[in-house]
Amino acid sequence: MVTKERIKREIDRMPNELLEKVYKYINGLTSLKTNKKKLHTYKLNGQFDNINIRERAYE
DSSP states (O other): OOOHHHHHHHHHHSOHHHHHHHHHHHHHHHTTOOOOOOOOOOOOTTTTTTSOHHHHHTO
């Protein structure tokens, strides 16, 4: 397992030109997280289980 200290040592050894790429890569990883919104659900008690909803909607 890679530890923070090992990562920090590798970053310290890198040339300054590559640090911008590393920074962009790290920011790209953190921005992948999205907030999941909860969907409101309805209790329909199975009243639409055995019918064709599209057919009924066009009636």
